[in-house]
Amino acid sequence: MDFSDTMGISASGMRAQAKRLQVAAENLANQETTGTTAGADPYRRKTITFKETLNRTSGVSGVDIKEIGQDQTPFETKYDPSHPAADANGLVKMPNVSAMVEILDTHEAQRSYEANLNTMQITRSMLTRTINLMK
Template identity: 50%
Template sequence: MIDPLIASGKLSSAGLEAQSARLRVVSENIANANSTGRTPGSDPYTRKTITFRSELERTLGAASVSVKDVGQDEAPFPVEYDPGNPAADENGMVKKPNVNMLIEMADMREANRSYQANLQMMKQARAMISATIDLMRG
């Protein structure tokens, strides 16, 4: 009876790690949403993306999740007229980061909810293990 409970804890732990990594990537994107290049015409901060992989946890006999890759978004950089900016080219145009705050906030909300769900599952598994041990004692 305890084996499935331990397995659920391990799977929840993998989910917590994956969503924690996702939150770090989203936080970095938000922190750099206005980071332009340092020299005229240079590229600004490039939005990071994260991909996950589903893998078979052989010891548990269940699918688990892990981070596959942290990459860069290939979307074009928006351009804005700002001749006073040190990153402005000869026409006064500045490349802005390809970070869309609406997408980042939606990703953050989804990652937070997934993190909370995995945490709740871990708490439930711990409570069930404690109840099982109490039943075995009594």
């Protein structure tokens, strides 16, 4: 494995974690988004899964987005007969987004992103030192 392989692995990890942060931010932004008509479904939490990818040229693995799916957890209901999305019983379906889960997910993604960035910086530093030794 050479320096470019290490940089490629870290870059793929950073891209994946950036997308993970984007999904969590979208979920947080929509945690109160209900349907607009009676009985309509609200925003459904998005999920993200990753997959290992192999660079056939170098033989080095990285990470990529496998799928952005939807959490199939049932919606909770809230009694609010004045809401436009309330059903005949006055119940409104609420999004299946937990702010705590999303915040924890953003913290984990941020730490992973930082770890990959740190790896890139160390690799760059090692490469610079190697070039300086060759002078």
